[in-house]
Amino acid sequence: MHDQLFWFFSIAMLLSGLLVILSRNPVNSAMFLVLAMFFMAGLFVVLEAYFLAIIQVLVYAGAVMVLFLFVIMFLDLKSEQRRRFRILSFGGGIVVAAAFLVKVHDVVEDMPLVAAKGVVGTTEAVGRLLFTHYLLPFEVTSVLLLVAMIGVVLLSKRDLK
């Protein structure tokens, strides 16, 4: 049962991911991205990481993508124009994708199995790890986000008083 669900969710996720870049209408793209995030949440549920699954839906589908949609609607984008096929950009894309794949492979190789550590109650486990082992990266990330936020506010202000 777990295997079938895993295959269903991963194939569906990849398919909707593909449709994100293949659809011409930006709103369709955004909605396929939402769908892809849902299937990813499904994958997390199959892995029994309920907390991550819910956060995936809450943060990405519920907030980030709504903002994306908001911006897309404001820009009033027409359907994307069909562009000439360029061998250079295609080749560049392949190189970047390959480099990314190799990097992901390296990371996955190095990663310890979470299940082997006997993690139960994912909310508690995530919280404990964030505030003990990963405290410094966690804090640095939040400062980074704050800096980005202040930067955006600064840039969007026309005249500084």
Add this chain to the structure above:
Amino acid sequence: MDPILIHLIKIVGVVGVLLFICAYIVLAERRICAFIQDRLGPNRVGIPIWIRKDGRAIQIGACWALGQPIIDALKAILKEDFVPGHVNKFYFWLGPMLVMAPALMVWAAIPFGSTLCGVPMIVADINVGILFVFAIASLGVYGIVLGGWASNSKYPFLGGVRSSAQLISYELCLGLSVIPLFMQVGSLRLTEVVRWQTEHLWLICYPWNWLPAIIYVASSFAETNRAPFDLPEAEQELAGGYNTEYSSMKFAMFFLAEYANMITASALLAVLFLGGWHLPFVPVSGGIAVGIAHICIFLAKVCALALVFIWVRWTVPRVRYDQLMGLGWKVFLPLALVSILIAGLAIVAGWSPS
């Protein structure tokens, strides 16, 4: 009994009762707003009461207006379902569905009673209960935004855009305002929150929970698009807002979803702050009678809070859009963060029982 059968019965029961309350809360809203504005409101369509006399049925009266929801539903179904030519058909159809489905789905994780014959009165007792409710509830905005956009006309579009900005802003306040509660309870499971309140006092009884309660109530007014924060459907400014181009049953879906969300917000308020199904002097566990009593207590709390929602809507005037955003980001957000700090201090100082 077969566990799947029990789950099915619970799901059908929850959705049925929810839709039933939705239908009658609309009637309550119309009657109460009429009362507040010194009008009569709908009072024509009663359910007739017949008695049998001398072999003939004689009507002796009618329950006032209780037939109104049935007639309203019939009207919505029988009206012409008109789809304007300029809309994006797919998203125009998807909009009402995406609004209605999350409004019903959130009830999967809300405990509506203790136990009945040993069966817990909750559809799915998951350990991230409150996050599930917020995550699913946050998806309702897609229906509104897509419905407004797909209508391909100015006022619905403005309504959809307003709505997305408003819902995202207040989701944040809503989420932050309940964190103090879970710090005290120590679990995200909603049944655990209710159990904690049966063992100690209701969470509203502790003074450091008053600020979160106020923020929660105000944010849930905004989240359910109700006055004083009903800007996405401000009739005077937007000719109805995101649902302007909709007719018949599609419009009714938007309309019902709003009331379903309102009832969900009341139910969460009851569960989080007011003890859920718990009432002092009613035994916490017992036989079938106690189980049914708990469900009734919960429903009574939900209905009472829903009436407060209605009362507020017809009492308070609508705010301006910049006031709405300012209130969310500059007042509620910092206050919610402060209330987390206060709750943390209360826990460290040992004032909060655990």
